Amino acid sequence: MTFTRGFSGRRARDPRLPPGQYDVGNDWPVLTAEATPRLSTDNWTFTVDGLVKEKTSWTWAEIMALPRSQFMGDIHCVTTWSKLGVSFAGVSVDTLLAAAQPEPSASYVLASSTTGYTTNLPLADVTNGQAWVVWEYDGRPLAREHGGPARLLVPHLYFWKSAKWVSGLTLMDHDQPGFWEQNGYHDRGDPWKEQRYQGD
Numbered sequence: 001m002t003f004t005r006g007f008s009g010r011r012a013r014d015p016r017l018p019p020g021q022y023d024v025g026n027d028w029p030v031l032t033a034e035a036t037p038r039l040s041t042d043n044w045t046f047t048v049d050g051l052v053k054e055k056t057s058w059t060w061a062e063i064m065a066l067p068r069s070q071f072m073g074d075i076h077c078v079t080t081w082s083k084l085g086v087s088f089a090g091v092s093v094d095t096l097l098a099a100a101q102p103e104p105s106a107s108y109v110l111a112s113s114t115t116g117y118t119t120n121l122p123l124a125d126v127t128n129g130q131a132w133v134v135w136e137y138d139g140r141p142l143a144r145e146h147g148g149p150a151r152l153l154v155p156h157l158y159f160w161k162s163a164k165w166v167s168g169l170t171l172m173d174h175d176q177p178g179f180w181e182q183n184g185y186h187d188r189g190d191p192w193k194e195q196r197y198q199g200d
């Protein structure tokens with residue numbers, strides 16, 4: 001038996017894949033801890049409150065009228081799947097925070113969903129073009145099972161931080177663990193550092 005060094009059948013690992021992750025290709029797994037809600041955009045609101053100068057809420061029409069912002073890149077679930085080269089559109093969290101004006105003491109956020117799901121994030125992880133409220137995937141309305149009408153998108157952290165059916169962000173001066181974080185998952189969840197569980 002012979003084999004050739006250098007040009008083997010083994011493909012190089014895609015450099016976009018963080019350690020311990022695999023590429024799901026065209027699939028998009030649904031991971032939901034609660035029942036999928038059926039939300040109408042007629043009475044939908046999104047609120048930024050907590051340590052802000054101007055508690056601010058947007059209706060669906062109001063948030064859609066904000067400057068549109070797009071993300072193109074990769075998402076990584078802690079269960080080890082990654083989806084590469086996805087595109088989402090919505091509004092940058094920076095735009096929402098500019099209206100609400102965080103107090104200097106604000107250093108964390110708790111994102112909430114209409115379902116009661118929560119997840120915590122350092123404020124520094126949702127500012128400077130790193131986080132969005134999105135309602136479009138690949139140019140189409142975001143499907144209900146993926147968080148439609150709108151979800152949070154924080155693609156540089158594990159995907160559990162991207163709360164589906166997001167209803168608001170509460171700014172706080174301390175880190176308050178959310179749903180998965182209370183159940184042993186990491187408070188920050190950087191996939192490049194494999195911050196999967198508390199203590200990683």
Ligand SMILES: Nc1nc2c(c(=O)[nH]1)N[C@H]1C(S)=C(S)[C@@H](COP(=O)(O)O)O[C@H]1N2
Binds near residue numbers: 030032033146164
């Ligand atoms: N409201 C809510 N948001 C959620 C979840 C959830 O169970 N409920 N699961 C999280 C997890 S663990 C992941 S991996 C992604 C899954 O999003 P998807 O179902 O669109 O793939 O949503 C995150 N946001």
Ligand SMILES: [Mo]
Binds near residue numbers: 078079160
């Ligand atoms: Mo996940």
